[in-house]
Amino acid sequence: MSPARDRGTRSAGERFESALNRVVPRGSRILVALVVATVAIGLAIWMFSAQTPLVTLLVPLVVSSLVLGPRQLPWFVVFVLFVLALVVPLQDPINARIILTVVIIFGLGLLVLVSSFRRSRLGVAGVQGEQMFVDLRDRILRQGGIPTLPDDWYAAAELRSSGGTPFAGDFVVASRTGNRLDVAVVDVSGKGQGAGTRALLLSGAIGGLLSALPPGDFLPGANTFLLQQDWDEGFATAIHLSLDLDTGHYDIRSAGHPPAALRHAGSGRWEVLEAEGPILGLIEGASFEVVSGEMRRGDALLLYTDGMVETRTRDIASGIDKMLGQAERLLRGTFEGGAERLIGSLGSRSDDRALLLVHRR
Incomplete structure (x- = not known):
């Protein structure tokens, strides 16, 4: 690739990155991706309830507990539970298995909420907090x-x-x-x-x-x-x-x-x-x-x-x-x-x- 074309490619990439940052700030991209995934799962449950079980909503819930910060996590958990509340009436029939699934998802959502409130004392997401402790541990071992x-x-x-x-x-x-x-x-x-x-x-x-x-x-x-x-x-x-x-x-x-x-x-x-x-x-x-x-x-x-x-x-x-x-x-x-x-x-x-x-x- 010629230097001129390489500079043009980098410039195009930088322009795209700048435009993306204006639409979706870097710190919110993971949250937006999780919201989109949750909406997509909700639509799948609504349109194909027989093929898409309710427990699929646990995927974004679990992922959010690992990657979202303490400010974003509680609101996202509420959003997931709100989507669950919208799609439950569409289940036919609503039997004991459906009720048990809803109880389990709400219970796990409550646990994630409690952990997010405790995590707010540290101020970082779960993986980031663990990385901080690993870094501190490594510093002690190096000393x-x-x-x-x-x-x-x-x-x-x-x-x-x-x-x-x-x-x-x-x-x-x-x-x-x-x-x-x-x-x-x-x-x-x-x-x-x-x-x-x-x-x-x-x-x-x-x-x-x-x-x-x-x-x-x-x-x-x-x-x-x-x-x-x-x-x-x-x-x-x-x-x-x-x-x-x-x-x-x-x-x-x-x-x-x-x-x-x-x-x-x-x-x-x-x-x-x-x-x-x-x-x-x-x-x-x-x-x-x-x-x-x-x-x-x-x-x-x-x-x-x-x-x-x-x-x-x-x-x-x-x-x-x-x-x-x-x-x-x-x-x-x-x-x-x-x-x-x-x-x-x-x-x-x-x-x-x-x-x-x-x-x-």
Whole structure:
């Protein structure tokens, strides 16, 4: 196609698009299409009642619940029910099957209306609202992704929720500045989707604080942020690792969180690193002790949430012993994939779980 003809084709397409926008605005095209489809179905039922059942009206009703916004959806549902009311008297005979069909359609229309009123709080259509939550979920998972590390370091984070969905009250955020890696493992109060909404907000704030503040100011900053939130369950536990990737020097600070565990390659033994500090969001001006050390070649470090080690029948101390025993078995030979193996074999399935594994090769 010549450039002149291509420009002419584009110009014709643009003119058609402009004319269509003047007649039917872009945001109303789906609504108009559904109205036309509903009218066509109504006419088909009226003219060919024997061949076109009443339940055909459920098609635009169901589609509208997925694609229409909260302002348009209630009016369209009323329109569909109005079309149903017009075509019902044309049914011959009006028997129990017809009456039951009408009741079912009206009942489903009522359910769609109720869902549209609840959806109005979000202000978007069903598919769009789901996409928003998927996008938020993906952002949380990306924040928990470990930055690129030097070849002599390996790190992996794993997350499991009590409800089996990626929305959970436990999350991991990581940041790398120069030769320093900062990682925080956080456990928001609550479980599953109930805690997931608070985790959505807190993960963004924690990620910003982690990359913006010096290691010693991170937990105090997170504590101040939580104190400013008007939450019924406005607290969280966290553990923060600041690791020098050149020397292996680490600083660990904890806010009411289960202790980290360090495996010494030389002895093959695990050491529990207790760091004292209050839960975030409870005490103003709280201070957090630091536990420092150095990771040597072959050493490994575990950071985790209480869902990994605590159940209804087992306390945290016993759970830590069991976790370290499993870690010795599952991490033997290779640490790659070890975080996934550990989180799959440990912890309570009724609680959120998060785990971070760091290994110096």
